[in-house]
């Protein structure tokens with residue numbers, strides 16, 4: 140894709156999440172379920188086996204009242220950019236890194252369910268379909284026709300709503316454009332966040348807000364020590380929050 | 389025909405006794421098949437695995453039996469290529485054990501993957517950069533090679549060799565067995581290594597990740613070495629057990645001792661390298677990723693595992709079997725070999741389960757894993773299957789060329 | 797797996813991996829074909845020899861020696 144100003148470049152779509160703004164309301168997780176036809180299990184209290192492309196972690200500073208402080212880390216797929224752990228291990232090429240957008244996508248009909256990618260991903264992003272996906276009858280009418288539901292025995296994960304990218308690209312093509320505007324391709328979670336804690340765009344494009352936000356000293360990423368180079372950045376003004384993002388020996 | 393002359397009539401227990409023996413193991417197999425059926429029919433929710441523990445008992449057993457099955461390729465390599473003659477006594481048994489281990493492992497893997505019918509995708513859409521791809525290619529090819537190595541043993545059966553075509557196929561396969569031994573060695577070398585590489589390359593899992601040379605992490609080499617060390621130990625153990633169960637001398641005692649010595653020597657070298665690897669990883673690799681060594685050992689997977697792996701099931705049997713006197717005693721021979729095998733099982737367990745139990749995200753928690761009966765059943769079924777195949781082979785095939793002479 | 801599947805690229809990784817794989821497959825199959833052909837020839841040779849022996853009414857087994865060799869090997 141080209142940029143608005145017309146020069147051809149490779150996009151690296153990324154996201155910023157301002158944890159100082161996030162209230163932990165869970166809207167992003169709910170819309171993600173709806174947008175991507177993420178199935179739910181009978182016992183949703185078992186978080187070790189449920190399906191969640193966007194999981195929200197509640198983390199505190201470990202102090203007692205009145206000094207306790209809480210933050211929420213919404214955690215989509217980090218869309219690792221360097222030697223993407225899941226992509227490099229998948230034996231069936233069922234998860235792939237798109238060189239033109241940087242999006243790490245999943246080819247559901249090709250996944251053999253070996254779960255090696257889950258072992259490789261340090262962010263606990265990937266979910267295995269332990270059961271056949273079932274929706275209550277009425278809910279089936281609300282399934283998103285743009286996203287194929289997955290079958291039992293395959294792994295799935297956040298794709299940065301890549302179907303939205305395809306749609307936006309088609310629309311641009313129809314309108315005779317060969318570039319996408321910043322607001323044209325936005326994942327469902329970003330669109331739905333009521334406090335505007337999330338931003339999305341091309342990290343390579345200096346005109347996009349995300350490209351500027353990641354330059355801020357407030358920006359950090361999860362587990363930078365591992366050098367997976369996530370394209371999801373978090374923002375916080377608090378030192379203790381930024382320190383939470385990594386392990387220190 | 390001269391078959392009476394070639395394959396002397398071997399004394400075996402009554403058919404009735406044999407059937408009782410088989411049915412005991414058959415029951416175990418049936419239980420496992422039921423467990424497998426549930427997993428295939430209802431899905432992997434029947435297991436104790438979850439999104440944290442994506443590998444569990446099955447992968448542990450897979451890795452372990454593939455390592456222990458290395459006796460086949462290694463004995464084959466020593467016998468056919470390096471012409472170590474005394475291995476002729478038990479090369480047949482080693483091949484059968486290898487065949488059982490590999491076919492069992494592949495059977496289990498098929499149940500373990502979520503979409504067994506798509507298993508061939510890892511060939512068709514192979515990602516050549518994945519260690520698992522290498523493993524899948526190599527173990528499948530190697531099982532094929534093992535089947536070829538097994539075939540002449542079967543065709544030597546008195547009844548079958550009455551057919552001239554079978555007899556000649558057996559003979560001719562024997563004639564070029566060195567080719568298969570060589571191919572088998574090559575394949576084994578790579579998949580044993582890649583199994584270790586599978587974990588060593590997980591650069592986002594600090595417990596498993598290792599540096600290395602070129603595309604191969606150190607675990608690649610450690611797994612090869614530990615496999616060729618433990619394979620002969622299992623062969624020794626199985627042959628010894630066969631002798632006890634059948635009450636017959638099947639191989640010369642010195643052969644077992646030599647095999648145990650070989651195993652212990654290799655295991656000793658392995659332990660030295662493993663220790664060096666552990667020290668480097670604990671002091672350099674892991675801290676670079678933000679992990680203090682002690683953080684890895686928590687809950688049920690405490691430091692005692694490392695102690696057991698390196699000393700009780702490591703140094704102890706290695707040193708024991710390096711003492712010539714100890715090798716001459718059945719008790720110490722068996723304990724030594726058993727402990728070596730257990731050390732390998734423990735190593736594979738740690739690499740599989742402990743790797744996954746340690747949270748990498750700072751706000752995730754340490755988790756423990758318990759297999760369900762379905763998982764145990766399937767694992768037990770592999771044992772049942774193994775005993776049945778081995779018993780049938782022992783009864784109807786000429787596994788031990790010296791049996792007649794030693795029991796004359 | 798084949799150059800026609802769409803992930804296949806003619807890069808070093810693919811060429812080494814599949815080069816080795818196909819070399820192994822070819823080694824195994826040529827050996828098997830060799831064994832099959834040789835065995836059939838052996839059987840055929842036996843049959844002709846037996847027929848000739850029958851014809852000249854000397855009912856001996858000409859391949860007995862071969863059999864002994866196998867025994868020594870196994």
Ligand code: SF4
Pocket residue numbers: 216217218219223224225226243259260261262263264265296367
């Ligand atoms: S966060 Fe996990 S699933 Fe997402 S790209 Fe990275 S390794 Fe893959």
Ligand code: SF4
Pocket residue numbers: 228229230231232233234249250251252253254255256257293294
């Ligand atoms: S579970 Fe699927 S996506 Fe993950 S590594 Fe295996 S085949 Fe690839």
